[in-house]
Amino acid sequence: MDNEERLLERTAETTEASDGYYQIILSDSGVFLTVFPPQGNGSPVREHVILLDLEKRAIKGFDLPVIVRTVREASGLPVRIAPPPPLSAEPEIQVLVGRDRMEATLQIIAPKGSRPVTMDEVLEKIKQVGVTYGLDHAAIQRAFAHPGLKVVCARGLWPTDGQDAYIKYYVDLENKGKPAELEDGRVDFKNLNMFTIVREGDLLAEKVPPTPGTPGIDVLGQPVPPKPGKDILPPLGKNVQMIDNGKIVATMSGQLIITNNKLNVVPVIEINGDVDLSTGNIDFVGNIIVRGSVQAGFLVKAEGDVEVAGTVSGGTVEGKNVCVRMGVQGMNRGYIKATENVVAKFIENATVYAGSDVLVSDVILHSRISAGKRVVVEGRRGLIAGGRVLAGEEIRAKVTGTHLASNTDLGVGINPLLREEYQKLRMEIKKLEFTLEQTQKALGLLRAMDQATMPKDKHEMMLRLTKAQFHLVGQVETMRNRINEIEVAFEEMRHGKIRVRDTVYPGVKIIIGSLVKPIRETLSFVTFYAEDGEIKVGPYK
Structure with a gap:
């Protein structure tokens, strides 16, 4: 409808914000009726109210069945109910409330030759419609001073939705089981961060409850409810409990682990010597610390982490993270298997599996290594010689192979x-x-x-x-x-790389996915990567 349209509006005779209301619009193309539905338990618009309004306006020729249908459907869409009435020289004050009742507009339509309206008439019209909140008096003044100008004369206050509940942690769970890395990218084997140890009563986390939000208010002065925040269950596992104000504490001393997104405190087994005939095999649900060594033929198995202060000599060790401070002498029997990381000083004649990284500070000799992500050998010698070393994403060492051209297979993009x-x-x-x-x-x-x-x-x-x-x-x-x-x-x-800081000797075989490249001459300071269906050699970085 254009600027010459003349608009009159009436609301239903109720004061409840949830009641339905209607608008009658008079334009050059006809008389239009818009009926808005009630909200919640509000009352709908009644036909007789509209008919009385039409009679007061002296509007003739309306279509009664269309009016009845429009009231029943209450679609909020304008429906033509009568032909255009004859022009009137009376000015009209149009106040429209939006469907969400969060905004109202004002327009004064003054046909040529009509009398001027007064500010009292404008304010009375706004009051009749029921608009009581968020009045913009400056905008009303502009519409009064400029007939035909349509302005937003009132704005509601939108509600602020509540915040969802969340868990605030007071323990560092990100770096657990990961050795610290120095600024140059090398691994600091003196700071292994293998375990998160807590004591009875320690504060582990806190459940911050959801907030209800802040209600808003519409232009009719009625409250607009906010969307409350969603609640969550606290991550309570074994040996933890929630106390006052949602605080989650340990009920015993031990190792903190996360299982199925729940906090659990499990005890730690400490062996103050070797794992041998005096202890037998060890299979434990928590974590295991061996102050001595694991002797040949014995098993140490944990659902948590395993730390061995001495060596593993022909034994078998399984755990989440496995740290062997003095190294692994496999003796071509037993194996080391970790679902996450394996950390050792050296690995010789051994079989090692790691779901994530194998981190060695000295050498890997004649061993079978498989890592889901990385194999890193960067200590004093940083040597990989003999055997087969496979990693999902990266192998990094100082020296690979020997001057005697011993067979050494290095493969990335492979995770058996x-x-x-x-x-x-x-x-x-x-x-x-x-x-x-x-x-x-x-x-x-x-x-x-x-x-x-x-x-x-x-x-x-x-x-x-x-x-x-x-x-x-x-x-x-x-x-x-x-x-x-x-x-x-x-x-x-597919983007795996093999990086060698010092020397690659002949006899080394580079494998990236299904690609193979035998090394026939000594190379230094190189990175091997796959591109365009072949293995290429670039500078170390």
Whole structure:
């Protein structure tokens, strides 16, 4: 509608903000009715109120069925109910309230030859419509001084939504099990940060509760409720509890670990000597500290971390993070396996698996190493010689191979453990999907039976199968998510690099993904990487 339109507006005869209301618009193209629905428990607009209004305005020729339908639908959209009325020389004051009631507009329409309006008439009109909050008197004055100018004459106050609950941690969980790195990128093996030890009563975290938010107010003076913040469950695991004001504390001294996103405090086993005949094998749910060495043929296994102050000589050690301060002498028996990192002074004639990094301060000799991310050998000698060293993303050393041209395989973009997990997951999903299909078929047969005459044992079977179905669907979804994570990791491995700070001797074989490059001459200060389907050699960086 153009600037020559004349607009009159009436609200329903209620003062409740939740009541419906209507507007009658008079324009050159006809008389239009807009009906807005009530909110909450408010009252709807009634037809007789509109008919009385039309009678007062002397509007003729309206379509009663259209009015009834428009009131019933209350769509908030203008509907033509009558032809345009004859022009009037009376000025009109138009006040419109937005659908969300957070804004109202004012426009004074003064046809040629009409009398001037007064400010009292303008304010009275605003009052009649019900606009009481957020009046912009400067804007009202502008509209009064300039007939035809449409202004926003009132604005509501928007509510402020509440803040979601969150957990504030008082312990450092990011660097756990990661040796500190020096400024030049080398590993500081004197500061291993292997364990997060807490004592009974220590403050671990705090649950900050959600806030309700701050209500707003619309231009009709009614409150606008905010969206309250969402609550969360506290991450309470074993041996922790929540006390006053949401504070989460340890109820015993021990090692802090996170399992399934929950805080747990588990005890630490300390062996004040060697793991040998005097101790037997050790398999523990928490963390293990061995003050001596692990002797040949013995097993140390932990769901948490393992720290060995001495050596591992032909023994087997498994844990989340494994630190062997004096080194690993594999003796071609036993192995070291960590779901995260392995840290050692040296590794010789050993088999080592790490889900993340293998960090060695001196040498790796004639060993089989597999790391999900990095193998770093950067100590006094920083040597990798003999054997096969594989990493998902990077191998870094000072010297690789020997002047005697000993066979040494270095490979990146390869993670056997991850590949094995990937294949197992795919096979397991196939089995679960077959079981799920059989379960759904059985449920379909049971549901097709007459429920009223179905025996009790069939009802119980249907309940068991329904629960099993939901469990199977959840298992499949979890496995598919893990497969997606592994595929992302495989993609990142394509950019793997092998960096050697000092010397690469002949006899070394460089492997990046499916590409192979034998080294036939001595190289220094180099980086090997894959590009355009071949292994290239660049400067060390």
